[in-house]
């Protein structure tokens with residue numbers, strides 16, 4: 101949606117930071133599954149949810165990991181989310197005992213779509229913006245709606261001019 105642009109602020113997340121925050125997410129979810137505290141599987145919302153889901157599944161020692169592919173953004177422009185690839189239907193059922201992980205919730209449209217498909221699943225994101233918060237069950241850090249989060253997989257180290265050298 102063009103009217104969401106531009107984002108006033110940037111929140112730049114390093115690999116170290118996302119690792120720390122995804123671990124914090126895992127620890128918060130530990131023992132909270134419906135079956136004696138256990139989770140049956142982790143499902144990553146690709147692509148952004150894959151690195152956090154890998155870290156969460158490693159921390160909680162969950163070996164069953166699947167993906168649901170939802171596309172809703174092209175760069176910073178939003179369109180209607182659509183499912184491009186679904187996880188294994190027999191495993192998912194209504195979502196009971198399934199931990200669905202994404203990197204962030206922004207407007208909440210992606211999670212709204214996935215929630216409709218798996219209403220009993222638990223939805224966890226590392227970061228959350230206010231509009232999307234009602235769609236997420238567990239998250240670690242909140243950022244304001246006018247902030248764009250930059251993830252390490254979208255960035256590269258590069259040279260910058262010294263402060264005194266700028267015009």
Ligand SMILES: O=P(O)(O)OC[C@H]1O[C@H](OP(=O)(O)OP(=O)(O)O)[C@H](O)[C@@H]1O
Nearest residue numbers: 146147148172173205206207208209210
């Ligand atoms: O709450 P929303 O407003 O729906 O936005 C959040 C979603 O948008 C981004 O994914 P994107 O569709 O850009 O795909 P990607 O994960 O492959 O980068 C992000 O990874 C979330 O999945």
Ligand code: HPA
Nearest residue numbers: 173206247248249250251
């Ligand atoms: O703030 C964001 N950062 C990266 N991807 C996103 N997709 C929706 N919002 C964001």
Ligand SMILES: [Mg+2]
Nearest residue numbers: 146147148149
């Ligand atoms: Mg995504």
